[in-house]
Amino acid sequence: SQTIHQWPATLVQPVGSPLSLECTVEGTSNPNLYWYRQAAGRGLQLLFYSVGIGQISSEVPQNLSASRPQDRQFILSSKKLLLSDSGFYLCAWSAIAGGTGELFFGEGSRLTVL
Amino acid sequence: AQKVTQAQTEISVVEKEDVTLDCVYETRDTTYYLFWYKQPPSGELVFLIRRNSFDEQNEISGRYSWNFQKSTSSFNFTITASQVVDSAVYFCALSEASSNSGYALNFGKGTSLLVTP
Numbered sequence: 001s002q003t004i005h006q007w008p009a010t011l012v013q014p015v016g017s018p019l020s021l022e023c024t025v026e027g028t029s030n031p032n033l034y035w036y037r038q039a040a041g042r043g044l045q046l047l048f049y050s051v052g053i054g055q056i057s058s059e060v061p062q063n064l065s066a067s068r069p070q071d072r073q074f075i076l077s078s079k080k081l082l083l084s085d086s087g088f089y090l091c092a093w094s095a096i097a098g099g100t101g102e103l104f105f106g107e108g109s110r111l112t113v114l
Numbered sequence: 115a116q117k118v119t120q121a122q123t124e125i126s127v128v129e130k131e132d133v134t135l136d137c138v139y140e141t142r143d144t145t146y147y148l149f150w151y152k153q154p155p156s157g158e159l160v161f162l163i164r165r166n167s168f169d170e171q172n173e174i175s176g177r178y179s180w181n182f183q184k185s186t187s188s189f190n191f192t193i194t195a196s197q198v199v200d201s202a203v204y205f206c207a208l209s210e211a212s213s214n215s216g217y218a219l220n221f222g223k224g225t226s227l228l229v230t231p
Contacts, residue, residue, distance in 0.1 A: 032216045043223035049216035102149060103219055105159040
């Protein structure tokens with residue numbers, strides 16, 4: 001069966017520090033991968049998606065970046081965090097074949113920038 | 115533009131009451147998919163259902179039921195005989211066949227449901 005894991009689960013970082021959140025999918029090949037952010041009291045905002053290794057598309061201009069060094073690995077990074085980067089970050093995957101399939105989410109990473 | 119609207123921000127019910135969560139969507143595609151997710155306090159989003167635009171049959175799964183009406187662009191979710199464990203934030207989402215976002219889902223802002231004993 002397919003599983004998705006992301007870490008760390010919780011992170012408290014000072015403004016201006018770097019960030020690295022990692023997501024790994026198991027049990028499937030060539031998935032679409034996504035990073036969403038959920039700010040307090042708000043819905044889910046799509047940040048990045050990837051349809052293949054090295055293929056990253058950004059939906060929202062920001063100081064965050066994403067990379068996909070391996071088929072089932074998706075990394076969210078920042079060189080210098082801002083206060084507004086605080087939120088709950090969710091990684092998700094879906095099967096590419098046929099598209100428009102449901103997304104399966106990881107456990108989430110809660111980031112607090114102080 | 116907001117493609118999925120969940121007008122109810124918060125709903126509070128007493129256990130065993132029925133509750134309906136509203137979802138209205140907007141799309142120009144003829145082929146699209148609608149979803150509901152549950153987000154319990156732990157934070158992880160749990161997939162509940164996926165419906166395509168060509169299937170308007172209502173669906174029932176235990177205490178959960180979904181009413182899809184293309185005429186009103188709605189995809190409402192009803193919980194019958196609610197339980198405390200149903201307390202969570204529920205999200206409705208839309209995916210369009212013409213999507214140029216890798217078939218990412220557009221989520222509504224969610225409805226927070228509180229079921230009290």
